Amino acid sequence: MSEHHHHHHDVSGKNLLITIVLNIIITISQIIGGILSGSLALLSDALHNFSDVLSLVIAYVANRLAARRNTEEKTFGYKRAEILAAFFNASILIGIGLFLITEAFHKFYHPEVINSIWVITLGMLSIVLNALSVFLIKDDAHDNINIKAAYLHLLTDVMTSVAVVAGGLLIYYFNLFWIDPLVSLLIAFYLIWASIGLVKEAFSILMQFTPTDIKIEDVIKAIKSIEEIEDVHHIHIWKLNDKSTHLEAHLDYKNNLLLEQTGKILDNLEALLYHKFKITHTTFQCEYKRNDNKNIINN
Template identity: 55%
Template sequence: MSHSHSHNHSNHNHSNLKGRNLVISILLNIVITVAQVIGGLLSGSLSLLSDALHNFTDVLSLIVSYIANVLAKKSASLQRTFGFKRAEILAAFVNASTLIIIAVLLIIEAIKRFQNPVEIESNLVIWLSLLAIFANGFSVLLLKKDAAKNMNMRSAYLHLLTDMLASVAVLIGGLLMKFYEIFWVDTVLTLVIALYLVWVGFDLLKDSFRVLMLFTPEDIHVKDIIKEVQQIESIKNVHHVHVWQLNEDEVHLEAHIDFKDNISLSEFDKILEDIEEILYHKFKINHVNIQPEFGKCDAKDIIVQD
């Protein structure tokens, strides 16, 4: 079995930096949430209250992301042979689910407000939305780099990004209400925010669900793997293949390989090195587990129903 690890000091420092950025974002969002709840109740703005509700989910999602980030650094043990490497994927799934749930609740509230429109204190809406834009914008910048390569950080980043965009929408609505008295725009903006949450949340939910269910990564085609590996002269057949993604950094493959000749263990080790090179450089698979066989009577299908 082959492994490609990178447990170095720089990775440890980078993980600590991620944790610090998450803590800063959590504190900022707690301040925003409290301010917006008070402001929404005083002004009567549904979009401001919806933004506050989304900010509250941001706080929860960021806490979940932070806990997952801490757990992911824990070492493996006899009881947890993979450690908590899936913690961040699970956090991404939970956070994506909350995005969609909150969106549905916002749509319901917006429909109710359409039926019973109210006048809104726009000045408070404007100032509080500006506060949220600056605070969430700063948090977005803190998490942007890690969001590109970590699903957990991407889930936190999306919560913050969508909330910043929602605050921009609330600001626009506040200005329209102040200068043109178009109060229905508050409800329309709530619907727009909710639909956007469904869009980004579903995409992340789908990606994290695929990893949790051990599906083959979308950019890897098993038949292409078989074709490449079977080009090695001594290999007769590749079968009983499983390919899955453990977390953001690890893609695993296990397979049975039927050899043409009854080769020695040292010969197998050399062929295994060749297989590992092919799988890593062409498919980015960095954990390989091969079961060698010769003349064994078993199913030779690529996918065997265990």
């Protein structure tokens, strides 16, 4: 069994806390403005920003949990806390998107006069503060699925706020009040589209599916390229989180080797699998002429 350790960018808790405060300011101002102006698009953006506050709080807590050390009671620690957070956050976004679609259609059939000044002003405020939030956590989003989910929330907020402002300008100059629910619909569809991929990725990790970038047949070929290994079976490959990929398998040796010899062979094999597939943790059961099930995947 082995574990290859490599450095990852440390997530900044301070930056996450700042983005939480910024999004609380946006949410409160947009709720007040949405009620006073009668704009569904502004309230939609406020609801989206409120989901950001929740997602950022969850992301922060999950990040702190994931940093805890493993114990005898929790041998994997809280490594999957961030995956659960990402799955929850992305699922919430899809739910919000579906809610906004129903509200937008209601507005189409029952249009209301909207105070566009509120929409434009608060939309601009949202653009500025969300752009700052995106800048603060941009680096952390590259190699952390949990922060990536929060980053996605914030990035969509910038774009949806641009749409809100554009809608407000059209209402101000041309009295096109149907633009408001249309913008809300566009926000909703984008939310759903942007979140589905993240839900699928987090779900596949939680279900311990084989990572999509790894082909079992390629791993088998690499393992059998080691001269002393005759065959490999009972393979399982899964991700513990977005940083750690695990593999376990039974290895059939061609000869009845000493334990010291098999250890040297495993060292070479583990290095090969890490450099070729980024598999960070391996567990092998070494066998010689054992009469067991030789299926590659064991049910």
